[in-house]
Amino acid sequence: MTQESDARVLVPVGESSTLRNTVAYAVRTAREEVDETDGRAAVHFVYPALWRAVEPTRAQKFEQAQELLDRVELWAEEDLGDSDTDTERVDIETAVVGAEEYLFSPADFARVILEYADEHDLGRIVVDPEYQPGGNAPMLRPLEYELTKSDRRVEEAPVERPTRRGGLVGRESLTQYLLVFGASYLFYLTLGGFSGTFDLITGAISAAIVSLVLGQIALKGKPNFRKIPGEVGRLLLYTPYLLWEIAKANVSLAYVILHPRLPIDPKMVQFEAAVWNDLPATTLANSITLTPGTLTVEVSQREFYIHSLTKSSREDLFDGALERAVRFVFYGRAAARIPSPKERGATREGEELSETPNESVTAEGGSD
Structure with missing residues (x-):
């Protein structure tokens, strides 16, 4: 990977707790790549559309995306500082991509991001570690895998993440596990019958597996047993x-x-x-x-x-x-x-x- 291509950076963006630091990292590293040359750096921030072309609220969502990109651009200009030299040597661009398509899978998001990178000759992709292209769906790792299939350098911004405290299984989560176990066990026995020891044992094993996998996904927060x-x-x-x-x-x-x-x-x-x-x-x-x-x-x-x-x-x-x-x-x-x-x-x-x-x-x- 050449120094010139490393100085041309693409950053997919979305609302996240680490977006501000990711912007700072992308701008700083792009600027460092050309500090010893007479070339230019470019950092492009793109927002992959999370809406469909037929959605009635697409105009409102587009405005929200544009507001985020405007904020990102202000952050990038702030990181460049007041130096006229840095401002002249580092181009900042923003864009919404995939607005006329239906982006569903990580491969869909990667495709529109790479198409934009091809169009603008961007050789490096910096990914926000808290970025979720599918909204609440955990798609970051699959997206990074799809991006690495190209010949571009893909890296996750080494920024500090917010601390997530709490034990693996606290009192609240134990209650969730027990409730999911009980519901799954009852459902299994209702379908399979209460005819013998085999059904009781296999039902308990199946319910245990379901509760371990879905215990903290099926329910959010502490259940209210009175309700x-x-x-x-x-x-x-x-x-x-x-x-x-x-x-x-x-x-x-x-x-x-x-x-x-x-x-x-x-x-x-x-x-x-x-x-x-x-x-x-x-x-x-x-x-x-x-x-x-x-x-x-x-x-x-x-x-x-x-x-x-x-x-x-x-x-x-x-x-x-x-x-x-x-x-x-x-x-x-x-x-x-x-x-x-x-x-x-x-x-x-x-x-x-x-x-x-x-x-x-x-x-x-x-x-x-």
């Missing part, structure tokens, strides 16, 4: 309701399929659900997917991106029956009275699959 009996009881009421909704959706979809004109109207839709925490959001997302005619594509905090096959399936979704039922399970009867997504005005339609212009669902109502 669990009520949630379980309401979940038992929710299950036949969900099965009834699935049956109705199957009949409706069968009618569409058997109709001579095949009256489908596929669209991507988005709504902000009035659910909080991971388990209620996961329950709602899976319930929507289990109901024929709708498919949960992505959940980002409280924003749900749904592919709907027919107009009636969208109307049912926006009427909020499933959302209301999920709120009833996890938050009780009072939460079930929160207005529906349509009443809250929290729904939007993205571009149709046929690439027709965007349409908006207009609805009056208060905000959640």
